[in-house]
Amino acid sequence: MELRDIEIFLTLAEELHFGRTAERLHVSPARVSQAIKKQERSVGVELFERTSRQVALTPVGQRLRDELAPAYQQIQDAIAKAAGTGRGxxxxxxxxxxxxxxxxxxxxxxxxxxxxxxxxxxxxxxxxxxxxxxxxxxxxxxxxxxxxxxxxxxxxxxxxxxxEPRALVVPAGHPFAERESVSLEDLAHSPLITITGPPQYWLDLHFPHHTPAGTPIPRGPSTIAWQEVLSLISAGKGVCSTAARAAHYYSRPDLAYVPFRDAPTIxxxxxxxxxxxxxxxxxxxxxxxxxxxxxxxxxxxxxxxxxx
The missing domain is CATH 3.40.190.10 (Periplasmic binding protein-like II)
Incomplete structure (x- = not known):
């Protein structure tokens, strides 16, 4: 099995989709299909189960993936080290x-x-x-x-x-805290705490002045540090948009992180x-x-x- 064919096999084992595998490796789907058929003829057994709706590894395919992946990574690491030395x-x-x-x-x-x-x-x-x-x-x-x-x-x-999906950080006692989700239109009902310093185009995206319907969003205090943002929210000075996963990194009993249902990702x-x-x-x-x-x-x- 040639190195390129191993790469195709491992990528398809990860993506489980011929089109995405081809796009990721910058080859045609036909090239991916040919490589897999060649490998299956070589080992004498199917490596993937294909239907019109999904692609899945067979038990033999799973074992081959688990045994090939570490060796392939070692080869890639060795090549990268050599190339890195050559490029300084x-x-x-x-x-x-x-x-x-x-x-x-x-x-x-x-x-x-x-x-x-x-x-x-x-x-x-x-x-x-x-x-x-x-x-x-x-x-x-x-x-x-x-x-x-x-x-x-x-x-x-x-x-x-x-x-990352977005969430709205609100005080624990805020009416939004009990909701399963909020809308961008809800920003019109609480002062929005903002950041001082970033370019205006960046602030306009993350801290807009109007909701999608055109309703003005009231402005709260502005600060330069995230911990200060959280303290201001806890004190009832406003709310702030952030990544939803911030709830796992900055969990506090005085705050609630409510997911947006209609906001663009960060x-x-x-x-x-x-x-x-x-x-x-x-x-x-x-x-x-x-x-x-x-x-x-x-x-x-x-x-x-x-x-x-």
Whole structure:
């Protein structure tokens, strides 16, 4: 079995969909089908059960996946190490993150990156909520994982790494706290606590002035730190939108996190200075994307999001 055919098999074992496998590997669905049929002829047994509605691994296919995956990863790691040495992936790479769940992903990616590029040191730091692009521009960071949008002429935004549904943070005694969900139209009924510092286009997306129907959204206090936002909400000064998973990271008895049923997701991406793009940066970007889509579930559990 050739290395490319192993890659096709393992990708299909993860996606369980011929079209998505072909798109991910930049080949045709026919190429995927041919490779799988070739492998099944070679081993003399079906590796996948196919129907018009689904694709599933057979018991033999499951065993082959479990035995091939570690060996394939070792091969990929060895190739990456050799390529990294050839491209000079060494020194220090400074990576920032804006939310706790982004930090978890960055730490996991850093561990994988160090295994492939042992000559490169990864330094990780949390970014200030109010200064979204300053650390990049001051060259204090090489790249960062943070919320979109990032419409800056000197900054490149990579592909979306993952997306998070939104929730509204309200005081525990707020009328919304007992609801199963809220609507964007409900923002018209409570002051919205906002952040000072980010660009206006970013604030307009995450802290709008009007509901979709055009009703004004009253403004509450503005601050620069997430813990201050939570304290203001607890004191009854207003409400704030955030990622739904913030409820797991910032759970407090005086607060409630109520999911939105109609709000857009919060999308997270890696950003870097366009002038600072390098093999080292791109190698880390690819590592984060690989970890975020890892079938073992090591990525954030959102859909592949403002708030700390």
């Amino acid at each position: 992936i060494s020194g220090v790479l400074r990576v920032g993150f804006s939310a706790a769940w982004c930090g978890n992903l960055v730490v996991k990616a850093a561990d994988a990156f160090r295994a492939r590029h042992p000559d490169c040191e990864i330094q990780i730091q949390e970014m200030p909520l109010h200064d979204r692009f300053g650390p990049l521009r001051r060259r204090e960071l090489d790249l960062q994982l943070t919320e979109l949008p990032a419409d800056e002429s000197d900054i490149t935004a990579g592909p979306t790494v993952f997306s 999308d997270y991406a890696l950003l870097w200075l366009t002038a600072g793009q390098s093999a080292k940066v791109q190698a880390f970007v690819q590592t984060v994307l690989a970890i975020a889509h890892d079938p073992g579930g090591r990525a954030p559990a959102g859909r592949t999001g403002t708030g700390k």
